[in-house]
Amino acid sequence: MARIGFIGLGNMGGGMAASLVRAGHAVHAFDLAQAAMERAGAAGCTLARSARDAAAEADAVVTMLPAGPQVDQIYRECVVGAAPTRAVLIDCSTIDGPTARAIAAYAADQGYKVADAPVSGGIAAARAGTLTFMVGGTGEAFAAARPVLAGMGKAVVHAGANGAGQAAKIANNLLLGATMIATCEAFLLAQNLGLDPQTFYDIASEASGQSWSMTGYCPVPGVGPDSPADRDYDGGFAAALMLKDLKLAMRAVQETGTSAPMGAAAEALYQLFVNQGGAAKDFSGIMRMLQGAGRA
Ligand code: NAD
Numbered sequence: 001m002a003r004i005g006f007i008g009l010g011n012m013g014g015g016m017a018a019s020l021v022r023a024g025h026a027v028h029a030f031d032l033a034q035a036a037m038e039r040a041g042a043a044g045c046t047l048a049r050s051a052r053d054a055a056a057e058a059d060a061v062v063t064m065l066p067a068g069p070q071v072d073q074i075y076r077e078c079v080v081g082a083a084p085t086r087a088v089l090i091d092c093s094t095i096d097g098p099t100a101r102a103i104a105a106y107a108a109d110q111g112y113k114v115a116d117a118p119v120s121g122g123i124a125a126a127r128a129g130t131l132t133f134m135v136g137g138t139g140e141a142f143a144a145a146r147p148v149l150a151g152m153g154k155a156v157v158h159a160g161a162n163g164a165g166q167a168a169k170i171a172n173n174l175l176l177g178a179t180m181i182a183t184c185e186a187f188l189l190a191q192n193l194g195l196d197p198q199t200f201y202d203i204a205s206e207a208s209g210q211s212w213s214m215t216g217y218c219p220v221p222g223v224g225p226d227s228p229a230d231r232d233y234d235g236g237f238a239a240a241l242m243l244k245d246l247k248l249a250m251r252a253v254q255e256t257g258t259s260a261p262m263g264a265a266a267e268a269l270y271q272l273f274v275n276q277g278g279a280a281k282d283f284s285g286i287m288r289m290l291q292g293a294g295r296a
Contacts, residue, residue: 001024001025001026002025002026002059002060002147002148003025003026003028003057003058003059003060004020004025004026004027004028004058004059004060004061004062004148005028005029005030005048005054005055005056005058005060005061005062005079005083005087006020006027006028006029006030006040006045006054006061006062006064007029007030007031007051007054007055007061007062007063007064007065007074007078007079008031008063008064008065008066008070008093009029009030009031009033009036009037009039009040009045009064010031010033010036010064010066011123011126011235011236011237011238012064012092012119012123012126013031013036013062013064013092013126014036014039014040014043014126015123015126015127015128016062016064016092016119016126016131016152017029017040017043017045017062018040018043018044018045018127019126019127019128019129019151019152020062020148020151020152021043021044021045022044022129022151023129023150023151023152024151025148025151026046027040027044027045027046028045028046028047028048028053028054028058029045029046029047029048029054030047030048030049030050030051030053030054050078051074051077051078051079051082052077052078052079052082055078055079055082055083055087056082056083057083057084058083058084058087059086059087059088060087060088060089060090060144060145060148061079061083061087061088061089061090062090062091062092062148063075063079063089063090063091063092063093064092064093065091065093066093066241066244067093067094067095067241067244068093068095068096068099068100069099070093071091071093071095071099071103072099072102072103075089075091075103075106075107076103076106079107080106080107080110080112081110083112085110085111085112087112087113088112088113088114088115088141088144088145088148089107089112089113089114089115090114090115090117090145090148090149091103091114091115091116091117092117092118092119092133093118094118094166094169094170094173094241094244094245094248095116095118095166095248096166096248096251097163097166097167097170097252098163100116100136100162100163100165100166101162101163104116104136104137104162104163105162113137113138113140113141113144113145114137114141114162115135115136115137115141115142115144115145115162115165116135116136116137116162116163116164116165116166117133117134117135117136117137117145117149117156117165118133118134118165118166118168118169119131119132119133119134119152119153119169120132120134120169120172121153122216122217122236122237123235123236123237124225124226124227125153125154126152129151129152129153129154130153130154131152131153131154132153132154132155132156132157133149133152133153133155133156133157133165134157134159134164134165134168134169134172135149135156135157135158135159135164135165136159136160136161136162136163136164136165136166136167137158137161137162137165138161138162139158141162142158166248167252169245170245170248170249170252171249173242173245173246173249174245174246174249174250174253174260174262174263174266176212176213176242177242177245177246177263177266177267177270177283178262178263178265178266179211179212179213180213180217180219180283180284180286181265181266181269181286181290182213183211183213183214183218183219184219184284184286184287184290185290186200186204186209187200187201187219187220187287188287188290188291188294190204192294197220197222197223198222198223201214201218201220201223201224205224213284217284218284219284219285219286219287220287227284228282228284228285229282229284229285229287233281233282233284233285233287233288234281234282235282236282236283236284237282237283238279238280238281238282238283239270239273239274239278239279239280239281239282239283239285239286240274240279240280241283242270242283243267243270243271243273243274243279246263246266246267246270247267249263249267250263250264250267269286269289270283270286272289273285273286273289276289
C-alpha cells in the first residue's frame with residue numbers, strides 16, 4: 001500500500017482516485033471544486049486541505065488536470081518542494097510535450113522521479129480501473145510509476161523518454177477525433193438511406209467500419225454501450241478538451257512536417273462545434289451539429 005496524493009478529481013480523476021482506493025492505497029485527494037471533493041470523500045479518499053497538503057508525505061503524486069498551464073502551476077507551486085523527494089510524480093493529464101519535458105526537468109533537478117502518463121479509455125474505464133497508460137520517463141521513473149498506474153489500468157506501456165507518453169496520446173487523439181466525426185457521418189448517412197440506427201450498428205460493429213468510437217462510445221442515443229449520448233451528451237470528454245488535443249496534435253504536425261489533412265478537418269469541425277456552444281458537451285455531441293447541418 002502506498003500513500004498517494006491525487007490532484008484533479010474531475011470526470012476522469014474522480015474515477016481514477018476511487019480505483020486507487022479499491023487497490024488498497026491511501027489516497028489524499030484535492031480539487032478546487034467542492035462537488036468533486038465530496039464524490040472523492042464518498043469513494044474513500046482522505047480529503048486534503050490544499051494541493052500542497054495532498055502532496056505532503058506522498059510516495060506518489062498523481063495529477064489529472066485540464067491542460068498544460070494548470071499542470072505547470074501545480075508542479076511549481078504545490079508539488080515540487082511539498083512532496084518528499086522519494087516520491088514519483090506522475091502527470092496523467094493530456095498536455096503539450098514541451099511543458100511535459102520542462103516540468104520533468106524542473107522536478108528531476110530537485111531529485112524526483114517524474115513520468116508523463118496520459119490515459120486512454122474514457123470515464124467508464126476510469127471508473128472501472130481499466131485505462132491504458134502511455135508513459136514517458138526514465139526506466140527508473142517507469143518502474144516506480146508502474147505499480148501505481150496498474151491500480152487504475154489494464155495496460156501500462158513505456159513509450160520512451162519524458163514527453164513520449166504525450167506524443168503517443170496526441171497521435172491517438174488525432175485518430176479518435178477523426179473517427180468520431182466519421183462515425184457520426186456514417187450513422188447519419190445510413191439513417192438518410194432508410195436504415196435503422198441499431199441495424200446499422202449491428203452491421204458496422206461487425207464489419208470493417210468498426211472502431212472504438214462506435215463500439216466503445218457510440219454517439220447515437222440508445223445504441224451500443226452506455227455512453228454520454230444516452231445522457232444528452234453530458235459528462236464524458238468535453239469537446240473543449242478534444243479541441244485542445246487536436247490543437248496540440250496539429251501544432252506537432254506542423255513542427256514535424258507531417259501530412260495530416262484529416263486531422264486538420266477534425267480540428268476545424270471541433271472548433272466550429274465549440275464556437276457554436278458545444279465546449280462543455282461530450283465530444284460525441286458533435287453529432288448534434290452534423291445533424292443540424294444535414295437532413296437526418
Ligand atoms: P475535468 O475538467 O472533468 O477535470 C479536471 C479537474 O481539475 C476539475 O475537477 C477541476 O476542478 C480540477 N482543477 C483544475 N485546476 C485545478 C487546480 N489548480 N487545483 C486542483 N484542481 C484543479 O477534465 P477530465 O475530463 O477529467 O480530463 C482531465 C485530463 O484528462 C485532460 O487533460 C483531458 O484531456 C484528459 N483526458 C480526458 C478523458 C475523458 O474522457 N474525459 C480521456 C482521456 C484523457
